[in-house]
Amino acid sequence: MTNFPERIICITEEAVEFLFAIGEGHRVVGVSAYVKRPIEATKLPKVSAFVNGSIKKIKALNPDLILGFSDIQKDFARDLIGEGLNVFIANHRSIDGIIDYLSLIGNMVGKPLETEEYISTLKDKISYAKDFAKNLERRPKVYIEEWDEPKITGIEWFSEIVELCGLENVFKEKSLMSMANERYVTDEEILRNDPDIILACWCGKPVELDSFKARKDYQQIKAVKNEMIFELEPEIFLQPGPAPIVDGIDYLIDHVWKKFKLKSSAL
Numbered sequence: 001m002t003n004f005p006e007r008i009i010c011i012t013e014e015a016v017e018f019l020f021a022i023g024e025g026h027r028v029v030g031v032s033a034y035v036k037r038p039i040e041a042t043k044l045p046k047v048s049a050f051v052n053g054s055i056k057k058i059k060a061l062n063p064d065l066i067l068g069f070s071d072i073q074k075d076f077a078r079d080l081i082g083e084g085l086n087v088f089i090a091n092h093r094s095i096d097g098i099i100d101y102l103s104l105i106g107n108m109v110g111k112p113l114e115t116e117e118y119i120s121t122l123k124d125k126i127s128y129a130k131d132f133a134k135n136l137e138r139r140p141k142v143y144i145e146e147w148d149e150p151k152i153t154g155i156e157w158f159s160e161i162v163e164l165c166g167l168e169n170v171f172k173e174k175s176l177m178s179m180a181n182e183r184y185v186t187d188e189e190i191l192r193n194d195p196d197i198i199l200a201c202w203c204g205k206p207v208e209l210d211s212f213k214a215r216k217d218y219q220q221i222k223a224v225k226n227e228m229i230f231e232l233e234p235e236i237f238l239q240p241g242p243a244p245i246v247d248g249i250d251y252l253i254d255h256v257w258k259k260f261k262l263k264s265s266a267l
Contacts, residue, residue, distance in 0.1 A: 004110040005065035005086075009058055011048040011076070012069040014241025016041045018102050021242060022114040030061045036235045037243060050204075052076050055083055067105070069240055090240070093156040093178055095126070095164075098240055122245045126164060129249045133166030140196035140260055142167045143223065144175075146183075146238065147202055148211065153185050154199070158237050161244045162199065165252040170195055191217055197260060198223040201232040226263050230256055 009030035010016045017037045019025055025040060030047040047057045051072060058066070058080065066080055066087045077087045088108075092101050099119055106115025133139075142162055144154030154162070159175035169175060170193035174183045198221075200207040209229055218224050236243045236251070 005063075005108065007061065007063045007065075008109075009047060009061060009063040009066045010035070010068075011053060011066060011073065012050070012240075013037065013235060014069060014098075014101070014239050014243070015067040015105055017239070017242050018105060018118075019109070022106060022111055022118050024109055024111060024114075027109060029063060030058060034235070037239075048076070055079060058085070059083060065108070092240060095157050095160045095245070098157060098242075098245070099123075101240070102242070118242075122242060125245050125249055129161075129164040129166075129253065132253055133164065136166040139166055139168040141170050141193060142197045142199055143170055143190055143193065143195035145198065145200045145202070147180075148208075151185050151187070151190070152180055153183050154201075155183070155238070157240060157244055158201070161237070161248045162252065165249060165257070167197065167252065167256075187215065187217070191221065194221055195223045196226075196228060197256065198229040199232055199237075199256070200229060201234055201237045203234050203238050207231040228260060228263060230259075 006027055007029045008027045010028060011032050013032060013035050016028055016031055016035050019028055020038050020041060028041065028044060030045045031041055032048050032050065033046045034050065035041050045057065045061065047053050053076060064086060066085055068077060068089045070091055073089055077089050080087050090101050092098060099122065102119055103115055106112055144158055144162060146152045146154055153171040153174050154169065156175050159169045159172055162169050171185055174185065177183050198212060209231060212218055212224055212229050223229055236247050
C-alpha cells in the first residue's frame with residue numbers, strides 16, 4: 001500500500017487553495033503568512049514568509065511534505081532539506097505549467113480523479129474566456145505592472161490570462177522571461193506603447209494609484225488620461241495556481257472590460 005503525505009506545509013499559497021478545492025485541506029498543517037485563500041486556511045499556523053520562515057515552527061508540526069514555489073525560495077528550501085525534511089519546489093511560469101503542477105500535486109496526495117475533475121472546471125473557465133474574446137471588435141492595449149521601482153511587467157501566466165480575455169499585453173515577449181530582472185521595463189517603453197489600460201499588481205505592497213499620474217509624462221498615456229488604472233489583488237493574479245483562472249478571468253471580464261466599454265462609449 002502506498003503511503004501519501006498526510007501532514008503538508010505550504011510555504012506559498014497555490015497548493016493551499018488547490019488542496020482545499022479537491023477536499024484535501026485537512027492535510028495542510030501549516031501555511032505562509034501570505035495565505036488568504038480559502039478563508040479556512042488563514043486560521044492555520046503561520047510558519048513562513050516567502051524567502052524565509054521558522055524552521056523551529058515547521059519541524060514542530062512534523063510535516064511529511066513541504067510545498068513551495070520558485071527559484072527565489074532555493075535558500076529556504078536548502079535549509080529545510082538540511083534539516084532532513086521532504087521539500088518540493090515548483091518553478092512553472094505558464095497556464096499550462098499551472099495545470100501540470102496541479103496534476104502533479106493531486107497525484108502526490110493520491111487523488112488523481114478529484115484532481116482531473118477540478119482541472120476540468122479550470123479548462124471550462126479558460127474556454128469561457130476564449131469564447132468571450134472571440135467576438136470582440138478590438139483588443140485594448142494593456143500594461144501590466146508587478147512592481148514599481150524598478151518597473152517589472154507581468155509574469156507569463158498573468159500575461160496569458162490577460163490575453164485570454166481579449167486584451168493585448170504590450171510587453172508580451174518580456175512576460176516569457178523566467179527571471180524578474182528580465183522583465184524590467186522603462187518609462188520610455190511604457191510611454192511609447194501608450195496602453196489603453198494599466199493593470200497594477202504590486203507583489204507585497206498596496207498599489208499607489210495616484211503615483212501613475214505623478215510620473216513624468218504619464219499624463220500623455222491613454223490609460224492615465226481616461227482613468228483606466230486598476231489595482232489587482234496579488235493573491236489572485238500573482239498566484240501560480242488556480243486563482244488567476246478561477247477568479248482572475250471573471251475580474252478582467254466583469255470589471256475591467258465593463259469599465260473600459262463604459263469609458264469608451266463616453267469618449
